[in-house]
Amino acid sequence: MLALGRLLELTLAGREPDEKVQFTADGARLRWLGEGALEVTPAKGLDAGLDLVLSAGVHGCEIVPIELLDQLTQAIGRGEIRPRVRLLLLFCNPPAMRQSVRRVAEDLNRLFCGKHANGCSDEARRASRLEALVAAFFREPGRRRWHYDLHSAMRVSKLPQFAICPWVPDRQVSSESLMRLRHAAVDAVLLQEKPSGTFSAHTATHHDAEAFTLEMAEAPGGVWPDCLSEFLRTAQDWIETAEPVPKDSLRPLTTFRLAREIIKRSERFVLRLPADIENFTPLSLGTLLAEDENGMRWVVEERDARILFPLANVAIGERAGLIVVPRD
Numbered sequence: 001m002l003a004l005g006r007l008l009e010l011t012l013a014g015r016e017p018d019e020k021v022q023f024t025a026d027g028a029r030l031r032w033l034g035e036g037a038l039e040v041t042p043a044k045g046l047d048a049g050l051d052l053v054l055s056a057g058v059h060g061c062e063i064v065p066i067e068l069l070d071q072l073t074q075a076i077g078r079g080e081i082r083p084r085v086r087l088l089l090l091f092c093n094p095p096a097m098r099q100s101v102r103r104v105a106e107d108l109n110r111l112f113c114g115k116h117a118n119g120c121s122d123e124a125r126r127a128s129r130l131e132a133l134v135a136a137f138f139r140e141p142g143r144r145r146w147h148y149d150l151h152s153a154m155r156v157s158k159l160p161q162f163a164i165c166p167w168v169p170d171r172q173v174s175s176e177s178l179m180r181l182r183h184a185a186v187d188a189v190l191l192q193e194k195p196s197g198t199f200s201a202h203t204a205t206h207h208d209a210e211a212f213t214l215e216m217a218e219a220p221g222g223v224w225p226d227c228l229s230e231f232l233r234t235a236q237d238w239i240e241t242a243e244p245v246p247k248d249s250l251r252p253l254t255t256f257r258l259a260r261e262i263i264k265r266s267e268r269f270v271l272r273l274p275a276d277i278e279n280f281t282p283l284s285l286g287t288l289l290a291e292d293e294n295g296m297r298w299v300v301e302e303r304d305a306r307i308l309f310p311l312a313n314v315a316i317g318e319r320a321g322l323i324v325v326p327r328d
Helices: 003-013 063-077 094-099 122-136 175-183 200-208 226-240
Strands: 021-023 029-034 037-041 048-054 087-092 144-152 162-165 186-189 210-217 256-261 286-289 297-299 306-307 319-326
Touching: 003 063, 003 087, 003 094, 029 122, 029 186, 037 297, 048 063, 048 122, 063 087, 063 144, 063 226, 087 122, 087 306, 087 319, 094 144, 122 200, 122 286, 175 210, 175 226, 200 210
Parallel strands: 048 087, 048 144, 144 210, 162 186, 186 256
Antiparallel strands: 021 029, 029 037, 037 087, 162 210, 256 319, 286 297, 306 319
16 A cells, blocks of 8 residues: 555654655555645546545544545555545644544634634644645636535434535535435535534635535444445545445435524533433423523523534533524
8 A cells, every 4th residue: 555545644643754746556646745634636537527625633532534534545545446536635633633632722623714813723723724725725717626524423313424514605505415415324414504614614615615514423332333334435436436326215314404502601501411412312392401600591492403512511602512403
C-alpha cells in the first residue's frame, strides 16, 4: 500500500511523509497537502467532473467516522478503489484526535463560515486552514461539488444514521441528494432553517456544494452494524461514479425540522432526561426537559416532538439539545 494511504497513521503520529506525491498502479495521484489532508486526482481520462470532500475527526473522540474515512483512504492507497472523481480527504482536528477528546479548547464545528476570525485558539486556526483547503480544492468552475462531513452522535439513536442539511438561502434540498442518502443507509435528515457555523454549512454556503453532516451509527463493543457497511459501499460508488446496486427496497427517509434549541445559560443548568436517552426518542407534551437559573424551564410544547443531541456538559451559551419535529 502507498504510504499516503496511511493518512490517519501519519496524522496521529504528527509525521510528514517522505514522499509528498505518489501514484497508484492505475495512475491516480495522491498528494499530501499538510497535516490530515490528502488530495486524490483520477488517472488521465477518468475524471467524471465531480469534486468530493470527505471529512472526519472534527470532534476527536468520534471514532467510528474516523475509522470509516481511514478504511476508504487505505483502500485507495492499495488500489482497491479506483477514483473517477477529485477527492479531498480530511482528518480535521488532529490535536483532539490524538487525545481522543471532543475538543481541546473550542468546538471546531462552531467556527466555520468565518466565525474563527477573532479567535486565537488552535481550533480557530485549524478552521481557517480547512476553509483555505476547500477553497483551493473547489477552485475550478463548472464542476459538481459534494461534501460529506462524517460525525458520530456518541449515543444510540432510534434512527441509527441521520444527516443534517445546512440552510442555504433560496435553495431546497434536491430529490437526487435525498436518494443518495437513502442508498447510504441514512434513516432521517434534519433540514436546518437558519445559518450555522458548521463545516458542511461553510462548503454549502460559500462554495455551493451539496453538503451534509452525516451522523454515523454507533458500533457498540466494536461490532459494526450493517448500515455502516452499506455506507462504505455507497461511498465507494461515489468515488468510482458507479451506479448503486439495485435493492429490493430502500429504507424510508424521514425529514425533520428544528423546533427549538435548549441552550445552557449558566452553571445551574440541569438536563432532566435520562443520561442514556436515545436520539430521536419521542417526547410527550408537557415533559420537563431542562432547567436553568431564574426559573428557566424547557417543557415540550410541540406535538410529535423528539429529542436530538441531549448533552449537559457543554459550555455556557452552547446548545444542550434540540427539539425536532417531522417536517411534513
